[in-house]
Amino acid sequence: MIKKIASVLLSLLVLIWLVSVLSLRFESHEYTELTEQQKSAAATYLEGKITNIPENWQWFTVEPEPGVTLRGGQIDAENAKGTIIVIPGFTGSIEMIMHEITYLNSAGYRVAALEYRGQGKSYRPLRNPEKGYVKDYSVLASEVAQFAQQSRIEGKPLFFFSISKGAHITMRMAAEHKLDVSAYSLIVPMIQINTGESDYNTTGRLARLFNLVGLGSMYVPGQSQYPANESTFGEATDCNANPETAQTQSALFALQPELRTRGVTMGWVDATISSTKKLLDQEYTRGITAPVNIATAGIDTLVSTEATNTFCSLLKDCSVVHYETSRHCITRENFDVYNDIIRQSIEHFDNNL
Numbered sequence: 001m002i003k004k005i006a007s008v009l010l011s012l013l014v015l016i017w018l019v020s021v022l023s024l025r026f027e028s029h030e031y032t033e034l035t036e037q038q039k040s041a042a043a044t045y046l047e048g049k050i051t052n053i054p055e056n057w058q059w060f061t062v063e064p065e066p067g068v069t070l071r072g073g074q075i076d077a078e079n080a081k082g083t084i085i086v087i088p089g090f091t092g093s094i095e096m097i098m099h100e101i102t103y104l105n106s107a108g109y110r111v112a113a114l115e116y117r118g119q120g121k122s123y124r125p126l127r128n129p130e131k132g133y134v135k136d137y138s139v140l141a142s143e144v145a146q147f148a149q150q151s152r153i154e155g156k157p158l159f160f161f162s163i164s165k166g167a168h169i170t171m172r173m174a175a176e177h178k179l180d181v182s183a184y185s186l187i188v189p190m191i192q193i194n195t196g197e198s199d200y201n202t203t204g205r206l207a208r209l210f211n212l213v214g215l216g217s218m219y220v221p222g223q224s225q226y227p228a229n230e231s232t233f234g235e236a237t238d239c240n241a242n243p244e245t246a247q248t249q250s251a252l253f254a255l256q257p258e259l260r261t262r263g264v265t266m267g268w269v270d271a272t273i274s275s276t277k278k279l280l281d282q283e284y285t286r287g288i289t290a291p292v293n294i295a296t297a298g299i300d301t302l303v304s305t306e307a308t309n310t311f312c313s314l315l316k317d318c319s320v321v322h323y324e325t326s327r328h329c330i331t332r333e334n335f336d337v338y339n340d341i342i343r344q345s346i347e348h349f350d351n352n353l
Contacts (some may be wrong), residue, residue, distance in 0.1 A: 021214045029128040031257040032227060042254035045233035049248045051098040054105075062114075062150065064143045070122040074112035074151055075105050081353055082157035082182070085148045086113040089164030089331075090132060090190070091261040093120040096249055097163070100331070100342055104161060107346045112151035116140050116169060119261040126217050130225040132264040133217060134271040141172035145179050157182040159349045163331060164190045164303065168272075171279055171311075174288045183352040184292045185345035188300060188328050192276045192307035193269070200273075207269035216267030223263030226253050238301045240329035248332055280307065282314045291317040293348045295341045298324035 034042075059073045073094060084104050088097050094113050105111045115122040117140065118133060126133050134140065152158045158181050162170040167189030174181065195203045210218060233247045240246040253260045278284045292315055296305045305322075312318040321344065323330065323337055331338055 020218070024215065024217045025127075027127050029130070029225075031130075031260065032225065034227070034254050039254055041233055042251040045247060046251040046255070049245060050095060050252065051102055053095075053098060054102060057101075062143075062147055064146055068117060068123045070114060070117060070143065070147070071120055072112060072114040072147060072151070074110060075101065076110050077105055077108050079108070080110040080153055080156065081108045082159060082349070083110045083112060083148075083152040084159045084161050084349065085144075085151065086111060087144060087160065087162040087166030087170055088113070088115065088120075089166050089188075091119055091249065092163065092166070093252075093259045095252060095256075095259070097331075099335075100161065100338075103339070103342050104346065107350075109159070109349070110151075110153055112147070114144060114147045116143060116166075119259075121258060126265075128217075128225065130260050130262050131217060131219065132223075132261055132268045134268050137169060137172050137271060137275040138176065140169045141176055144169055145173045145177040148173075148179060148181075157349075157353055159352075160184045161187070161345055162189070163187045164328070167191075168275065168279070171285075171288065172275060174290070175278070175285055181290045183290055183349055185348055186292060186294045187341060188297050188303060188330055189294060189308055189311075190272075190303045191279055191311045192304040193272055194300070194302055194304050196301070203269065204273040207266045207273065210266035211270040216265060216270065218266050220264050220266060220269060223265075226250070226260045226262040228262070237329075239327055240333045241299075241327055242333045245332040246329070276307070279311055280314070285311070285314050286316075289316045291348070291352055292319075293345065294318065294320045295330065295344075296320055296322050297326040297328055297330050298322060299326065300328045302328040 054075055057073055057075045061069050061071055063069050086097055086101055093115055097113060101111050101113055117123045118125060148158060160170050160181060167186040168191060170184065210216060233251060234243045235246060236243045237246045294308060294312055296308055309320060312320050326337055327333055
């Protein structure tokens with residue numbers, strides 16, 4: 001009797017697994033349509049919050065492999081000192097980082113930016129383009145290295161200004177590719193994600209299990225596509241305490257659905273935790289020798305500041321500036337603080353010309 005019950009339960013589990021795998025493999029997707037009232041509210045909220053694209057900004061695409069198109073762009077400077085590559089954070093697009101692009105450019109640098117695969121108007125790996133998914137960070141690192149090599153001014157210094165997940169990718173690139181980089185500036189780097197009340201190691205094991213059985217493209221519980229109560233504008237969040245700017249990206253997503261990336265998958269968590277193990281391995285990071293300057297936030301619920309400090313201690317030349325009252329979305333929360341970070345980054349680059 002017990003064997004029969006066990007057999008029935010096993011068959012049921014296999015059936016549930018098979019249905020789940022097939023539903024993910026053939027899932028359909030439609031962008032959530034907002035009402036005209038919601039779009040109008042988004043447009044009103046967004047006024048004055050996105051830096052206009054300069055006339056001399058040049059959009060272009062790169063194709064690291066057949067069928068994979070990534071969106072990038074650059075802006076030149078007369079007698080440029082060198083090239084700064086800007087890599088956005090998770091869910092970010094070039095439109096969202098135009099403030100820092102124009103600021104860095106005004107300091108006399110060519111500035112190029114890339115939307116890595118999975119966000120912006122670049123290639124999306126899943127049938128549901130809004131899902132955050134990474135198969136392997138080494139692929140993202142390789143594509144960033146290719147982009148930087150193509151965008152740099154020959155014979156002049158190369159620098160990186162990288163935000164959150166973009167900083168994680170950049171450090172993977174720094175460890176794995178022999179790219180001649182003069183200095184790095186990392187903004188609230190996602191060296192290790194914060195899993196909140198869930199145990200970090202347990203979360204990693206569960207994500208690995210789901211990934212191994214073909215469920216890597218499944219949303220992590222609690223995650224979903226846009227909007228998830230984000231159609232209300234003017235409210236502080238865990239990431240940004242300033243209600244005037246906390247929904248800037250959400251408002252942009254309301255008006256440009258093709259930019260939407262929201263929510264992480266089991267595959268994203270598995271790849272990220274596996275990649276973090278590499279970045280916190282001293283043997284792996286020993287090849288990162290260029291000066292690294294890091295800005296961390298004191299109220300960061302998305303990434304582990306402790307892990308970032310540990311990572312910095314493993315590097316040959318690394319320093320941290322800590323902003324005790326800032327949250328993870330430091331790029332939008334307080335522009336006095338953020339402009340100070342950008343100014344320090346420019347000084348860091350100038351000192352390493």
